Amino acid sequence: MTAACLMSTYQPLALSFSKGLGTRLWDQAGREYLDAVAGVAVTNVGHSHPRIVSAISEQAGLLLHTSNLYSIDWQQKLAQKLVQLSGMDRAFFNNSGAEANETALKLARLYGWHKGIEQPLVVVMENAFHGRTLGTLSASDGPAVRLGFNELPGDFIKVPFGDLAALETALKAHGPRIVAVLMEPIQGESGVQMAPPGYLKAVRELCNRRAWLMMLDEIQTGIGRTGQWFAFQHEGVVPDIMTLAKGLGNGVPIGACLARGKAADLFTPGSHGSTFGGNPLACRVGCTVLEIIEEQGLLENARLQGERLLARLRVELADNPSVLAIRGQGLMIGIELAHPIRDLTLIAARDHGLLINVTRGKTIRLLPPLTIDEREVEMVVRGVGRAVKAA
Numbered sequence: 001m002t003a004a005c006l007m008s009t010y011q012p013l014a015l016s017f018s019k020g021l022g023t024r025l026w027d028q029a030g031r032e033y034l035d036a037v038a039g040v041a042v043t044n045v046g047h048s049h050p051r052i053v054s055a056i057s058e059q060a061g062l063l064l065h066t067s068n069l070y071s072i073d074w075q076q077k078l079a080q081k082l083v084q085l086s087g088m089d090r091a092f093f094n095n096s097g098a099e100a101n102e103t104a105l106k107l108a109r110l111y112g113w114h115k116g117i118e119q120p121l122v123v124v125m126e127n128a129f130h131g132r133t134l135g136t137l138s139a140s141d142g143p144a145v146r147l148g149f150n151e152l153p154g155d156f157i158k159v160p161f162g163d164l165a166a167l168e169t170a171l172k173a174h175g176p177r178i179v180a181v182l183m184e185p186i187q188g189e190s191g192v193q194m195a196p197p198g199y200l201k202a203v204r205e206l207c208n209r210r211a212w213l214m215m216l217d218e219i220q221t222g223i224g225r226t227g228q229w230f231a232f233q234h235e236g237v238v239p240d241i242m243t244l245a246k247g248l249g250n251g252v253p254i255g256a257c258l259a260r261g262k263a264a265d266l267f268t269p270g271s272h273g274s275t276f277g278g279n280p281l282a283c284r285v286g287c288t289v290l291e292i293i294e295e296q297g298l299l300e301n302a303r304l305q306g307e308r309l310l311a312r313l314r315v316e317l318a319d320n321p322s323v324l325a326i327r328g329q330g331l332m333i334g335i336e337l338a339h340p341i342r343d344l345t346l347i348a349a350r351d352h353g354l355l356i357n358v359t360r361g362k363t364i365r366l367l368p369p370l371t372i373d374e375r376e377v378e379m380v381v382r383g384v385g386r387a388v389k390a391a
């Protein structure tokens with residue numbers, strides 16, 4: 001088989017899987033791998049979870065799609081559950097993360113419009129990643145993803161992530177035009193970058209003071225990844241808008257934009273929509289994912305195993321001169337290297353049966369399923385240790 005008929009947006013490894021179960025994947029030759037990527041923070045409850053399998057097959061035999069011209073029970077159920085878990089008021093369902101962020105950005109526009117702000121601006125962060133549509137690309141940072149796509153919509157101002165003074169400066173320069181701040185609680189794509197303690201709270205206070213919408217992109221950090229349902233719950237704040245995708249469907253495409261207060265009432269019939277968004281299949285799977293996380297105690301497991309993984313990596317890699325920093329929260333962990341290591345993901349897979357991700361060239365990113373156990377944590381530590389040493 002050849003990939004010649006595919007546009008070359010990715011450079012995949014010459015590795016293809018035919019089966020998955022829990023934390024494991026099997027390639028076409030039947031070799032087993034421990035999956036510490038989880039399809040980029042997607043398969044949070046593990047591959048082929050029996051409850052997900054039966055939810056999908058049962059729903060496929062009943063009803064896949066009716067459109068939003070009719071009410072959809074599973075959509076209402078999922079919205080209710082997410083609202084209850086997050087403290088938000090209402091949800092809108094999409095098919096992906098980028099679309100969920102587009103929804104958030106449209107809400108910010110409407111919010112400004114209602115306030116009579118003619119050219120509304122949204123504050124975004126340096127090194128942010130919010131998706132690949134023109135709007136979300138514009139809100140994202142990094143030459144690699146933006147190159148060749150100018151002129152992007154320009155309704156954003158960018159400030160350094162975690163820098164409160166820079167936010168105050170932006171306020172002074174553009175205050176009256178600003179309607180919202182959009183940020184990831186932990187920046188995933190740019191290498192698991194964490195804001196200093198208290199930053200989220202300070203952003204919340206600033207947003208309160210200026211009546212800006214605080215919009216959190218929890219697409220990667222949400223659905224238990226950091227050891228809470230949503231990363232903002234570690235910080236004792238609640239945003240006005242939150243976006244979800246990745247782990248919500250465990251591999252079935254779904255995104256969601258949740259909003260609270262004024263922001264939850266901005267859309268009116270006709271102002272936004274989606275053909276597939278919120279379909280019975282995706283929403284039933286979403287409900288099942290949330291049930292599994294609750295019933296299997298996966299938030300607690302993510303906290304416990306995440307702390308263990310972080311601590312063990314710090315010991316294992318302590319004397320390694322190519323490791324600059326190890327950071328993370330829950331089961332979202334980054335290992336920043338002094339320089340890129342060629343073929344690192346290939347070496348880890350081929351020589352150690354371990355699937356890892358490397359982001360922005362030199363940060364190993366670990367995003368294992370939330371079901372990972374102590375023995376598997378050791379396997380990850382050993383595999384990463386050996387792969388980095390060998391390189």
Ligand SMILES: *Cc1c(COP(=O)(O)O)cnc(C)c1O
Nearest residue numbers: 096097098129130131219220245
């Ligand atoms: C993956 C990701 C997105 C984009 O999601 P897609 O489903 O690929 O559109 C947006 N924001 C963050 C933080 C992400 O990790």
